[in-house]
Amino acid sequence: QKSSTFSSDDRPLSIPKFLQNFCTIAYHQELASAVPLEFLNREKVIEEQCRKGSMMVKKVNELVDVNNEIEMQQLNDEVFGTEGYPFYLHFAMFLPVLQGQTHEELAAEFLPRAMTLGIIGTYAQTEMGHGTNLRELETTATYDKRTEEFVLHSPTRSSMKWWPGNLGKVSNYAIVAAQLIIDGKRHGPHNFLVQLRSESDHRPLQGITIGDIGSKMAFNGVDNGFLGLDRVRIPRTRMLMKHAKVAPDGTYTPPIHSKLNYGGMVYVRARMSHTNARALSKAITVSIRYSAIRRQGRIDADKPEVQVLDYQTQQYRLFPQLARAYAYRFVGDEVLQLYNQTMKGIDKGEIDLLPDLHALPSGLKAEVSYHAALAIEQCRMACGGHGYSLASGLPKQYALAIAGCTYEGEIMVMLQQAARYLMKSVKRAAHGEKLSNSVEFLGKMGDSRCSIGLYNGQSDKENQAMLASLEHVARRLAQEAFVLWKKRIEGGETKERAWNGVTVEMNRAARIYTRLFIARSFHRRVVSASSAVRSVLADLLSLYLHYECVDMAAHLMHDGHSSGEQIKHLKEKLYEDLAKMNYLKKRLYEDLAKIRPNAVSLDDSFDRQLNSVLGRRNGNVYEALFRWAKASELNYTDKMMKENRAKM
């Protein structure tokens, strides 16, 4: 039990045995980088990631079960760090789309080569001027009956494909989304397999303008690219025709179901809570470990400087983020389960679960991406100046996490999707219709009087009281937003214009609905947890609920539901919960004491996954910081520095 802060048999942040036992980079030096990637320029980073990527392709089957996502993710984190890797889009998008949307002949021709990396592909949809609103993509694929070819063309600057990962340098093929045009008639966006570069010398083909879009806030080891198409011709059979079809004579057959590809996007969003929870878990581990090492200031004049984790402000900064890391992980589990159940159900013709699956991943995507990123940033700032150094690993973690507010569905758009579902459900509730699980509370009356603080000492009753109050707020906000919207429509506005006049209220309602679901999911998990971990998780849940309720105090008091005294009570309990967490520090110290003499732990696999000099398990932070700095590229040119390096 030496490798995580919590010791338990079903600890959620555990390291798989295989990694502890044999797959550390210490035993596979060819998967390690000689110099921290932070000190290489982009070209060298991409080269280095490509080198390791090729090694991985050869080795991965001996190292992990490639079908186990968590194992794969941990291995990738350990080997590639936070810079991204060259074949990411190939495996994450190109292959699945090829597998899911391609008719047999095309699959037969390309799938085997794609699976063995004989070709490298990506998925090119977003354009410079068009993101969320797919219907407005400008790239066209015009069918030429005479030659039985599609002509792919980007007519304007803003129509260039922009952002696809691994498009700029690595890929030689891409699945390109373009507006299908036959005989002057538009049939909306469809996917086409387009060769971009020569398979022999990797030079771009005729009509292809391709390159890297430049540096970004993070992901600089990834060649996000641009692609211009100047009347590029491809055979008719290169359209992905599993669902929609174009016959040689130009006859168009639409797909049976217009949203057959929708599941993929939902899955990506459903997974994001997990990804965010994982990023936050790493950041909070680094920050709590460092806060127990760093000493500053005195509380008692006659004692040494205190660990900064002793300060109430530091605890207030960090412990609620720890609780959130667990909350997001648990809700991630639930929503993935929901996804799997729903998909199984659809196969059997059952669609009961489908409505929730439209709304929840959207709401969670928005809420969790944003709050996990802010939480990571708090972890970073809690490390003071050193948190600002790339040595801490935290600036990169933040930059990666905050990107989640934008990619795969912009946060405001996501909240509106959840809000639209919420509004439908308010209507159904008013008509007494059956409601899906996540919105069942809309049909309940609830208690308009808050019972927080009435069950002192009986923690689960207190938890239930807080959940009931969150439910009350979520219901009220949804109903109020609905009324505001309706009023505008009755006042003569179109539905969409009325919506735009109340979107801020809509998004707020969607947020609270999502947060209620997260809180309920945390509660469900604690109730069903094994006794070995229940007490620790219950402490975290209590902290989480108190923190959430204090954060929503304005909503709780708005209609007289909660009193100022009750809010005061919540705050007092919150501070008590924070102080209770201090046993973490004690645990941490016991861990450190166990670990310090053990040199092997220096190469600990989880330490590598953390990608942080500050978060070392052995607590030897300052030495590690100096070692890292010495590798800075600016120090290479200094002769004395080299001598000093040797000396020290």
Added chain:
Amino acid sequence: QKSSTFSSDDRPLSIPKFLQNFCTIAYHQELASAVPLEFLNREKVIEEQCRKGSMMVKKVNELVDVNNEIEMQQLNDEVFGTEGYPFYLHFAMFLPVLQGQTHEELAAEFLPRAMTLGIIGTYAQTEMGHGTNLRELETTATYDKRTEEFVLHSPTRSSMKWWPGNLGKVSNYAIVAAQLIIDGKRHGPHNFLVQLRSESDHRPLQGITIGDIGSKMAFNGVDNGFLGLDRVRIPRTRMLMKHAKVAPDGTYTPPIHSKLNYGGMVYVRARMSHTNARALSKAITVSIRYSAIRRQGRIDADKPEVQVLDYQTQQYRLFPQLARAYAYRFVGDEVLQLYNQTMKGIDKGEIDLLPDLHALPSGLKAEVSYHAALAIEQCRMACGGHGYSLASGLPKQYALAIAGCTYEGEIMVMLQQAARYLMKSVKRAAHGEKLSNSVEFLGKMGDSRCSIGLYNGQSDKENQAMLASLEHVARRLAQEAFVLWKKRIEGGETKERAWNGVTVEMNRAARIYTRLFIARSFHRRVVSASSAVRSVLADLLSLYLHYECVDMAAHLMHDGHSSGEQIKHLKEKLYEDLAKMNYLKKRLYEDLAKIRPNAVSLDDSFDRQLNSVLGRRNGNVYEALFRWAKASELNYTDKMMKENRAKM
């Protein structure tokens, strides 16, 4: 009136005439970089900044009035962008400290050479293991009577100087803070002038370990450095002895006033509101301009895609940040004025203003740094994917601004400084003593009932009502925190331990006190504004106050001061204020229409200061984005790309 969004004679974000007229880089190509700095590695960035820095030293006097801080700042922004510049610490810290703390002989020897860059210096105080708490610095300066020398020594790894800007590569001298020890007795930290590198070949001197600390979240054009001292000997006269003195025989004379250097730190903090306001102004300009260019989605089915600025959520994201940019600028003006008045007063023996000057810059530093940074991040996210590209300039602006929460006083420590002042003032108020301006409200009774919403249509009365309510909240929180603290002390805790038990409440009280001051300062500015700008500023003030009050709704309702209905009223007014701001968009379009045909505006000085491809005045965003991307270092190796570049 072509160069800012607002047109007015005293517009706060104006571009000085000299810049508009002759000092654009277009006329001084040697001050421009051929390649965007984002595409150079750190070594090349620093080289390039050094090159421009040397040019600047030669040219600066013909370009601007070097004593005018705003002109200098704008020129620096235009020439150096957001990467920092090589002599920053020399001018900002080394020279002022040398001028302010050095005895005559030492000044005579070094000041003339320092002023002409004959030597380059920095200020080295922070250590790897010691930041805020100066008393615990580990570096020692032990006086050796026999040779009349100080021996400077860093005894441990954590005692290495760490973080000072320009220390790693550029400087050959530094003022080093070290614990003075004479005959085994410690006299606390003092400053010493230490030569680091040879003046002939720039090699580090004997006993000096020096280098760059590696990449950071931003400021990567700056060589923040480390410095280890291994028994380095310097003559006695290299101690900075204007205030404290050490005689040849080791007799120590303490300074007359222990905080003689305090003014410097207060000044730096007082200036930060300005700096933050400026950064936020740039970000909001970029984001609003881009939001008027970017189109996405339809509100009316028969009309083209709308500008994203038409969405209520986008307005809610951006317009309050615009109001904050003004609020922070105005409070920055006031606090600098307070600083200057106080300093003048001190010269005449008047210290009335001093207490406010201890607390306000600390509170503002914490509050404004954090909220300006979050606001910049909202501006960035409001630009969607392109906001994530370094082309937008916004990731760097965020990374620079958020650093302000850490450097020159960590945010939590700053809030506690303000809180301590607040607690003293609560006590004084209870004793009926006279209170300084910023805390006068603590001695007033105030109206316990909120009058928001009672003066519909009379905007200044409404403003007054909101200010009175903010005052009520600030007073209540300060008094409650005081009571909580006292209770713990009465319960037997030491003062400091009791403080640590209530710091979260203390910091909250300090925050609200600061926000009240910002709001009052904005109001004062609007009342005294010239009629030409008053109406625009009044709109912004109204938006600002409504936004602040809604944000503090929980505090307003806590003791029954405001009702839920009043909060609802605040929200409605807030949405009205947002909608009102739409005239900005109209203005923007008029500006664009005027500018588009004018090719010269491409080289507009303010555009360069924005450092953003998205914020171009001429609105030609997509073309500019493509031009920028083509410069990516990854595209240099691609032959086709070069040909394409030529073609397009």
